[in-house]
Amino acid sequence: MAATPSNAQAISVSPPGSAAAPDAAPSRISWQARLRRWRRTRAAGLVGVAALAAIVLLAIVGPLLIPFDPIKPNPSVITQPPSATHWMGTDQYGRDIFARVAAAGRLDLTVAISVTALALTIGSLIGGVAGYMGGIVDDVAMRFIDVLLAFPAFILALGITAMLGNEARNVVIAVAIAYMPYFVRIVRGEMLSLREAEYAAAAKCVGNPRPRIMGYHLLPNALPPAFVQATLTLGWGILDVAGLSFLGVGIKPPTAEWGVIIGDGAQYINSGQWWISVFPGLAILITVLGFNLAGDWVRESVLRR
């Protein structure tokens, strides 16, 4: 899933006289073509970073700009459209949408990062051990991962949260479990090829214990592709957490969370009070777009190694 389509030009170029480049190597990407592509993704990546910066700014500074509480109802200003006082309007309990969206930013970014960190850590450990040990350990781990992958990620997360009960911590665990298999597969694959590398044999020859070879010599080299996958998981994590919360199985209302706020406004859309749902949705869109564009940039940079 982390693989990028290779669509760069296939012909390598070198100035006359340099004997380094192959005559014409089909299906191999020249570093020049890659550099050009990287520059293109860098432009998009900077847009992504700007989008993320805007959201982080909203999350940190936003609540300081306005005198409204994101949780406490205020019956005197129920479902007001956006105005100079309430920049994004108010919901059916009279809560300021801007206050809620900003507060939710803190929560959603934290949740996305927690989900990704958890999935990355556990997935890399399982994948690393399975790939390094091989044999029966690997077989068992892979069958386990096959089973997890038999569920669409969102449905797996939904099933787990439904059974764990909806607390922020449980939502993080559930979504992390749903995305962990991808990390396992990636790190295991890297590990399988690294295990055969000569420096692994060298480390073994000088008497390093196996856990040390695995953890210290091999795992760090198996991780970069996993970090690339992590940039995708940040975006998917937000979408899934918000989706679960929207359905009522994720973060519990009245907590300010983007999916929760969209859910608050869902029944008002039919009657035209669009602002409750639209603004938190835009926040998700911008954040996920930011993660994806910045992620593409990171991916290109990592692949450029």
Added chain:
Amino acid sequence: MMQETLPQLNPTPGAGHSDANAAAEPLVRIEGLTIGFPDETGERFVPVVEDAGFVVHRNEILGLVGESGSGKTQTSMAILGLTRRPGKVMAGHVIVDGVDVVGLDEAGLRRVRGRKAAMIFQSPRTSLNPLMTVGDQVARVYVRQRGMNRRAARAEALAMLRRVGIAGAERVAGSYPHQLSGGMAQRVMIGMMVACGPDLLIADEPTTGLDVTIQAQIFELIQQVQAEARMSVLLITHDLGVVAETCHRVAVMQGGRVVEIAPVEELFARPRHPYTVRLLGAMLRPDRPSGDTQEPDPLPERLDIEVGGRRYEAVSVDAWAAAGVGLPMTIEVAPGHFVLCHEREDGADAAETER
């Protein structure tokens, strides 16, 4: 192995291969060809082939040798107008049977491709469509290039597979490329290209990755096909042994330039360009004991040449910058033997000998 004779697809008047300069108008004439690729900023084009020129006569096998990256493949692709983007032909002419393919539109190029010149590539198995049977792929050439109906094309395709030495042609025609061995696939490719009835067959390192015994068979087949169809072959390789056995003339490329052209015997006997000398020096020499590990003489970067009382020097292309030489020129040092060289600074009057 090939009992049947190939039909004479392109009866060409023209010279026999032993006579290199004879034909009035060569089949292919490349002049001042410069092909560039954009550099990393995408603004400037860096030449990978620069001011290259040679001719391919009718009914001859011309070897094109040189190290990887010397521009052999790019030069030959330009003959078919197949320079891949973002590369482009920046200057020069490639005249194939009287038509300049540089700047030719797609429709014009399609009339050249296949009919005038066809190409077989390094990796035969990936050069065949994996989802189409081998027979269908050969047959569609007959449909396309000869305007045959499907039935006739199928029959011709079978005949062609037999002609290129494929045993059990019926069975092979119904199979898919992944079921063929590399050697078989290359035979199919050769059959497919010969089916087009080209005047020129370009073979770009056609035996890379094949077994040594299969390699010999493929070169044998190319020679046979060439003789029977009376076409020309441009054989790209870095195997000088193959060149010695197969080709009539040889062009040597270095750093995007053609540095020396000569009939095979002449080039092997009297190489004049330092790069050619180096290439020949790198050949395995069975006449020398392999245990002989004495330090080889440092090969010269420049060699003096004297023609008609004027003095020139041939300089290895990668030493041009260091040598501070100016524009190169091509001079004929012996009949049909051309070398790219520079005037000596201390030389007498410079009367350039045009190539």
Added chain:
Amino acid sequence: MTLRRYVLRRLALTAVTLVGVILAVFAMTRILPGDPVAVKAGTYATDEVRASIRKELGLDKPVPVQLATYVGNVLKGDFGRSTRSGHPVRDDLFNRLPATVELALAALLVGALVGGPLGIWAALRRGGRLDAAVQQVAILSAAMPLFWFGLVLIFFFYHLWGIAPPPVGRLATNIAPPTHLTGLYTVDALLTANWSALRSALGHLALPTLALGVAVMASFIKMARSAMIGVLDSDYILAAKSLGLSDREIVWQDALKNALVSLLTVVGIVLGYLLAGNVLIETIFAWPGIGYYAWNALTGSDYDAIQGFVLLVAIVYVFLNLAIDLAYTVIDPRIRLG
């Protein structure tokens, strides 16, 4: 023969995975630290109530016995009983499956028919303005929360412009469902020439299809583009060009077929996505499929129903992927002939 071995191996792996799936769903309820009794009984239940619920759920027995009972029931096709509807979960799910299938197929059709050609077109015009535009559409729709997009569609098409019917159910309330043949209302209405039902069914299908279809389209654009580019850069396309074949012949005879073969995998991924996405979209449009059923079960703490839903989705997903792998054995000679 290698093909038979491949198929047998694939079938065996599917069987192992299915057993694992059943175990996993069992584990979700018994091994994870959640307490179904507490959730089911509510916060204020007495100990007696808890005990009786525990007994009712079979939780008083040792775990292996519980497991054996559960697996046995699932194999018999018994997914438990819904506390909300009072019906067996299996019957509930199967009654609602056609609605979900209709929506998923419609979205797949729309997304593939729009996204596939767009991606291929973009690949043929690589680096151009169209390519950039198509890619931006794909990037944007991949970042969009599906359920939010559904709400936005409702706002515009129903509230603002009034061209869509109220976002509730599959038919207008005053229209009877068409005679049951396939369970897909649009197909049934068409087959029985029930035009009023067809119009109403299509009207209700339109917005949810659009919402899901845009997401599907994004994946098809991405996959079709990269598949086509991979094919266009391949050696055999170069060889076909050197034969003097025209671009049109090459695209239709060589490139398209090869690109489409690799697109088949996307169908599998996307169908999984549709099964997952339908919970959100069906909920928003009150679309009476299994996703809406699952949402009702979630809000009503209807555990057997949730379990049954998760299990059914996983089983369908596993079989879909099996079907696609088997389809490759028919389509791709490299697998068919080994």
